Amino acid sequence: MSLSVMILEKEGGLAQTEFLEPSRKGYCLSCLDAVKTLQETGRFGEAQNELEDALRESENWREMAVACLLLGELFNKWGAASPSYTIAIMEKGAIYANRAVQLWQIARDEKLFEENPEDMDHLSSALYWKALNLASVAGLGGCERWTVLEALQAATEAAEQMSAMEDKKHSASEVKARRDFVEGIIVFCRAKALEGNHVSPTDFSDCYHQDTKDEVNFLRHQCLELFISAQEILSAGKQTMCDQNIKATTMIAVTYRLLGEREKAISWSEKEVQGRLQLHGEWNPRTQLAKRNLSMLKGITDEDEIEEDCCKLFSFESARSIKSEEITWSLDPFKLSSTWRMNCLLKIFLLTGVVKEFQIEEDKLIKFLQKVRKSYHDENPFHNWYHAWSVTHCAFMLMKETAIGKILGMKEKLAVLIACLTHDLSHPGVNSDFLIKSASPIALQFPFSNVLEQMHWDEARSLFEEGRETNFLSHVQEELRAEILEMVHQGILATDMQIHKQIVNSLSNRRDSLADFEEDDMTLLSDKAMTVYDATSPADRLELFKAVVHCADLSGQVMEAPVAYSFGRAVLEEFHQQAQREKMENLQESAFMKNLHE
Ligand SMILES: [Zn+2]
Structure with missing residues (x-):
């Protein structure tokens, strides 16, 4: 495995990191490919073993950083594919992504690489996963290492650093789509932490409402706008969905559901299922989860109809x-x-x-x-x-x-x-x-x-x-x-x-x-x-x-x-x-x- 990471380094890309995917098509390295397959079939534990072995056997800072980055991504996906996010998974993901960021930042400060495009890509990718994982940690009420407020703060900083780095490289609209998505996640998780009573609105210097329910509702509308903006940019002129687009689509569906707008939630959920079927296939754990969410949404609607219109639909007469x-x-x-x-x-x-x-x-x-x-x-x-x-x-x-x-x-x-x-x-x-x-x-x-x-x-x-x-x-x-x-x-x-x-x-x-x-x-x-x-x-x-x-x-x-x-x-x-x-x-x-x- 260590060797594969080295080969990967020489070939200069992370075949697996979706964030880098558009510029990395064609890299197909056996071992990382195996990790990718494990991950796509939901065998996260095995993928974790492979990557942690690679981390242990790594021979230089770059190998270590790559393994940490991949682990940060892996735990994010693991968490997202589980029926319920668990703090144990997200905390591990945040720790690994954070380590990857630190390694590249130290290396950059020590001038171990000079604006090398691959290293720069990896660093911005590590910042991306760090922001997402820390936001999730906050949403789940924080952990020993980061309180809710610390996690949100660190996620926001990582997102800002990521955008600043990317400005030089990617097109303005791509950068905006990614920034909107990450910001949306941070706002979404802030609402989640509030709703779970892990924090109260007044804990934030920039709260908009004193009442938790009002604040949560306000934040949900705010993140919805950000997700929609990201999704529109990513869809513009494209026939098929990319990974980032599916993520935005998923979050739009989830947010509509939380806002109680079932019809919109169902319609976005259907888009998500279609996209995941195309991109990941039927038995990918995320496709399965998307399908379950969709049928649940539809089920809930039907059940509500039953309750509201009980006599007509569900009755001895029928x-x-x-x-x-x-x-x-x-x-x-x-x-x-x-x-x-x-x-x-x-x-x-x-x-x-x-x-x-x-x-x-x-x-x-x-x-x-x-x-x-x-x-x-x-x-x-x-x-x-x-x-x-x-x-x-x-x-x-x-x-x-x-x-x-x-x-x-x-x-x-x-x-x-x-x-x-x-x-x-x-x-x-x-x-x-x-x-x-x-x-x-x-x-x-x-x-x-x-x-x-x-x-x-x-x-x-x-x-x-x-x-x-x-x-x-x-x-x-x-x-x-x-x-x-x-x-x-x-x-x-x-x-x-x-x-x-x-x-x-x-x-x-x-x-x-x-x-x-x-x-x-x-x-x-x-x-x-x-x-x-x-x-x-x-x-x-x-x-x-x-x-x-x-x-x-x-x-x-x-x-x-x-x-x-x-x-x-x-x-x-x-x-x-x-x-x-x-x-x-x-x-x-x-x-x-x-x-x-x-
Ligand atoms: Zn039974």
């Missing part, structure tokens, strides 16, 4: 107009509108017969479903509302089309639907093991090996507390309600993979006990199942009930190919993100979650 034949195995949750998905659930409750059987209050069931939907985190690649919806859909299809529906009673059927809907409620996107290793507050609250399932159940149970508008079982006789909820509890615990083997064994034993047992995995789905499960036995029904919830939870991969593929990718992505966090937070790494992009 649900009743769905034909039962419309609910088939081949429904693709990713292609359905969010309103249809919700109405489909109501239809499922109707078709199962539980609404009539338990005289479920329609208003409360609607409130329950809305609350459940909102409790899933859209930012999780896998454990989100699509998954919960799909699990419920699968369990319904099993009950509708196989002997299972003839064996389970109404209580079990209702419990299946509730358990499937709530089985991953408020899932944090990491597994129980991670929560325990990182001593998360959730793990302290539920000190069991199945932390998550305990938490999901706790959340589910709270929806049925007395007086809650989501408690659609409030009028059901107490003993019966307790029985149903206990079954829901058992169902949620049955989604714990630790009991996977136990459930598979229970199914195999039942199948093997069939008189005319055939080597056919589908046997239990035929009416033969009715001869091995006693529909009058509560224990048999409970066993089958748990198997249904467990199997539905794992059903993503038996759906039609596009759906199976989407769920498969999503689960890998979520594991991959956990592996990255384990690395960042120095936790023992989960072997099965590593290297999933290979």
